[in-house]
Amino acid sequence: MKEILDRLRTAFLAILVVIAVALGCIKLMTIQIVNGDAYLQESEYTSLYTQTIKATRGQIVDSKGNPIIENKVGFTGADLENLVNEASLLAARADRKAITKEDIEEATIKVVAGPEKKSRVVTEREKKLTSYHEAGHAICTYYCPSQDKVHQVSIIPRGMAGGFTMSLPEHDKSYMSKTEMYENIVTLLGGRVAEKLILDDISTGASNDLERATSIARNMVTRYGFSEKLGPMVYGNDQSEVFLGRDFNSNRNYSENVAAEIDAEMREIIEGGYQKSKDILEEHMDQLHLLAKYLMKFEKIDSDDFEILMKGEMDPKVFENSPEDTKTEENSEPESTNVTNENSTKTEE
Secondary structure (H helix, E strand, C coil): CHHHHHHHHHHHHHHHHHHHHHCCCCCCEEEEEECCEEEEEECECCECCCCCCEEECCEEECCCCCEEECCCCCCCHHHHHHHHHHHHHHHHHCCCCECCHHHHHHHHHHHHHCCECCCCCCCHHHHHHHHHHHHHHHHHHHCCCCCCCEEEEECCCECCECCEEEECCCCCCCCCCHHHHHHHHHHHHHHHHHHHHHHCCCCHHHHHHHHHHHHHHHHHHHCCCCCCCCCCCCCCEECCCCCCCCCCCEECCCCHHHHHHHHHHHHHHHHHHHHHHHHHHHHCHHHHHHHHHHHHHHCEEEHHHHHHHHCCCCCHHHHCCCCCCCCCCCCCCCCCCCCCCCCCCCCCC
């Protein structure tokens, strides 16, 4: 009986949808593949057929297996489905019948970092702080060879973050090396270091960065045996489940002396990463100022423009009429629009 009622309810809703479309109350948008491009079109209520889009192995392909969107490494099938849906909505809101590359990129960032909060009022002081904070992350990412390339830097609030520096991997990874984990710490601390160098003050904006950096350092020492002093051993038993009133923590199977050594090793890794981040930003202070100035004017920069800026090929006119001229500290090098990239080495959230 319940199954019959469910079928009747579904049929009734379908009839209502058809009537609404026929009367023009709502429009059904479908995605059609034409010569490898994705297009939005209004579906006739008499024929709702359209080519099927499939999400598989980091790609979005049509029913014939032809890729229509470039690889999205690390995205599950559900993520890709959500990405296409978001891109479709963005195109429909802009009254476009084709999903553009910009729609795909914006949908990608929306799926990963959340929607933009453009209505939030941000003071000039907060804008400057966020610009240098994110610029610090991006500069450190660029000069850490093991990190993925910077995909976008933005100071527009998204979710709980005031800004973000996004790096997207070019291929799937099965493991991480010691150097890669260490340079993750370097890039995470880049925001805090930039605040200290430029503003001579620090903020709570780096709280999540510090939490993640500390977690990486602890795992390097206690889980992966990356400590030269403590050797290739695992310390502690991680409790991944909380049950029977047990707290979410790890059981120690080592002495107080070993615990002190673990703390010392973690501190050494964090302080080393902080110092390397500081060295990178001090050496490339001119690029830090330029990137922060660009962000204060345009609020975001994509990967192509970021590469142009870092190579010193960006037109100086881009930086004219900025809302606030970038000021350097007394011990910093004077700002210059001629960026020199002395090192040829090259980035998540």
